[in-house]
Amino acid sequence: MVVYGDLGSGNCYKVKLLLSLLNINHRWIHVDILKKDTQTADFLSLNPNGKIPVLVLEDGRVLSESNAILGYVAEGTRFIPTDPFIKAKMYQ
Template structure:
């Protein structure tokens, strides 16, 4: 059975949880206490050398990390990844966009804000991340004003990847209410079969105020 290595407040982990739920893929979960250094342990480094979650171990023992690579792999042959070559490349395009423009801005700001680290970060860096986050949401809002989902009008792993952090922009200090098309898209995603609504706050982890070494 597939094993998911996860940390519950991680929205990168959430992406994989959501697809596993929607595609009804049997799996078991192993939690990695990243703030206690479990990601740095040699046993976990053998699974993901970066020490980050999520990662998966396949039935045959092979391991895979990076949330969007995991999504692409698990979605193969399901309704969540198109067969057409160009459309698959469009899915890859939005998943790359997610890493650079969404995860790297909203993801960082939300993590810092919810674990009390925002004030400790250089103001210029925070301003740069905020500008990047707004730029990403502008791009998404303009695109989603013309289409129900990111690629070819059909719900796919591109939506799952972008949704994970984009819909939590408020928690990163970026007003989601400024982006009406994006809000409507969030509603469409929430109404997909086997949607997983639970987002775990960092406050469930007493160690989350520490820095990752």
């Protein structure tokens, strides 16, 4: 699992924090948003929207948007409630 992000971004930081809390092995690749690293052809091939964070799974599938990444990573852990109402409140 590879994450592209900039820890100066709150959205990237929360992904890094959850991965650390869950002890999920990952590789972090720093993307400097101030140097417009998100606008390079290589980065845009991962996320055409040019935004971070981006998660690349071992099989090559790509997720962007921090909340989508958090939901994927947290599925089946203590961070996603099993009760439907409490889960809905989490998303609220």
